[in-house]
Amino acid sequence: MTLLQSLSQLGEEYVDLGWQLAEFAAVAAVVFLIGQLVVEPLARLVLDRWNLDRTLERALLKVIGVAVVVVALAAGVAAAGFTALLGGSALVVAALTLAVGFAAQDVLSNFVAGLFIVQDRNFNIDDWIEWDGRAGFIEDIGFRVTRVRTFDNETVTVPNTELATTAVTNRMSNEQLRISYSFGIGYADDIDETTRILLDVADDHEGILDDPEPSVRVTDLADSAVVLQSRFWIDSPDREEFSVARSTYIQRVKERCAAAGIDLSTTTQHDLSGELAVAEPPAVDR
Structure with a gap:
């Protein structure tokens, strides 16, 4: 075989490869566009009609988007005739799979964790x-x-x-949220009167629920203050609702206590909501 014939044959092979690559790109692009312009909008329309949870709907749409890409690539590979080429080297495919597996460990673990998060209704x-x-x-x-x-x-x-x-x-997994706030009053101040003020402010607050009803408890006798903890509930809690309810409640308590001559200057506040778990301290060897 002459050099000219060899070059001619090599050129034909590259031309064939070029046509295969063009066919792969064309078919993959067409399938991808069909998926984006037809399949994904139809899927979004169906999911909207099912009235699914917003979080689950987004997750399903992302899965459909990935599926469209995978199907487009697979269709391009099949149309271009690359399947025989890929299947002919099992060792290379196995090596690539192993390498990708090691490189994608974190990605896969985060993907699985994302699935658990999405299915969690809370x-x-x-x-x-x-x-x-x-x-x-x-x-x-x-x-x-x-x-x-x-x-x-x-x-x-x-x-x-x-x-x-x-x-x-x-903070928003339940329909109601409890807010706890601690006030410190002087030892000379009237505990019963302060308790009445704390409850009255809660009763007059438009954002605080009557049921469950607010409560006040003496929680500590500090060095310079008697600590009273006020507990009340708000409905449909979000960050804004929480902040506004707590802020206006504290302000009104301060104003009414000042008018009644009750000293809140020694207050040490503890902003709590929900439940607080305290672990036992570890034993210390002596």
């Missing part, structure tokens, strides 16, 4: 959560990360495994 988009000393509203739950918007309007990207393996407090 973990939804727009919920106000607190975890590991941080807090914010859930903006989106992705395959790898969950995006949380902080109260300073910053976006925090949290790996799904972190939320799946860390204790997370959801």
